[in-house]
Amino acid sequence: MMKCDNQFQYFKSKNLDQVTVLQAEMNDFSYGRHAHEEYSFGVTLAGRQDFFAGRAFHRSHPGNVIIFNPGEVHDGQSGVDDTLQYRMLYIHPDQLEPMLESAGIRHSKDFQIVDTMLDDPELRQSILSMALFIENKTGDQLQEECELFRMAERIAKRYGECSTDTKQRKSDQLLLRARDFIHDNIHADMSLDEISQQSCLSKYHFLRMFRQQFGITPHQYLLNCRINRAREDLESGIALDDVVFTYGFSDLSHFNRRFKPVFGMTPRQYQQHCLSA
Incomplete structure (x- = not known):
């Protein structure tokens, strides 16, 4: 397969503050270790996404959902010769935490999603729908808010019973x-x-x-x-x-x-x- 140039495109939501989409295609580019202030929700679309996060090495194949909590250090690169393609949705805690709280996550400011990689068709569809609304400017504010809350509900359904213990070490x-x-x-x-x-x-x-x-x-x-x-x-x-x-x-x-x-x-x-x- 002929390699394409590394391509990165960022799209900010016109309706919601501090919500951004990254559309990426990469072959020979490697991210250095870094962290974002936002929650990061990604979907691998093609190729294989290799990365370090949560003190472990991960390999994400097409269809997998990748999640980084705010401040979680990670890197990333293509793990195979084929072009890596993925979408990443960045959501600031100020946007997501009130929705998580309403959806059933207690102490949402202390909440951490414990899984780095998931096979969750419902969450994957919400991430990709939200990304397309923002990229194509086809979603209005109500539509994007409802889709984001759908994501929060799915997260609460998976993790609501295992909210982070506020009594930290x-x-x-x-x-x-x-x-x-x-x-x-x-x-x-x-x-x-x-x-x-x-x-x-x-x-x-x-x-x-x-x-x-x-x-x-x-x-x-x-x-x-x-x-x-x-x-x-x-x-x-x-x-x-x-x-x-x-x-x-x-x-x-x-x-x-x-x-x-x-x-x-x-x-x-x-x-x-x-x-x-």
Whole structure:
């Protein structure tokens, strides 16, 4: 089979805030390890999708549903010679959590979907329907809201009886406190000492535990947060040079090297794509 170029297209919902679709075709591109602030729901359409997530390696074949919780570190690549094709739906917690709560998930802000990969025809159909509404601009607000709630109901039906226990281990709570500190200070020049102090752990013990919990180092996590926030500024039309400066990248080349392994295109290409959509 003749290989095609790697292609990534992003479509933002015109009706719902912070809901985005990625349409991807790839052969020789590999995502670096990263995380999104949104819930990510994907469907493999062709080829095989190989990725690391949840401290395990996965192989997704056509028809499988892939799920990443907010902040869950993952990577991705094509696992075979055939072109990998997939759709990914990104939904911010602010959109999904109220629906999950209404559908029967208690403590939706603490809720984590425990499965990374599923064979669930009903959820798959909802993801693909939602993606097509957004890509083709055929859905109105009511239609998209109803389809999104249908997804939430399906998730609640699968996981409503096994909601996350709100009594987290103390070590997890301390690591989450450090993680929140990073989120709140992404423009600062932080040291390992400052971050580890939030968890009341020695800095190297903290470093080891953080990497075990999140799959990347605190420095990599901070860069990932900056990339996600920078992406939002690019979507808003903020000048590229201002974005580079705001998030502490040494120059555009440095920003390119960090951005492309996460979104499949350069920041300039991403901004042009979003503003012309």
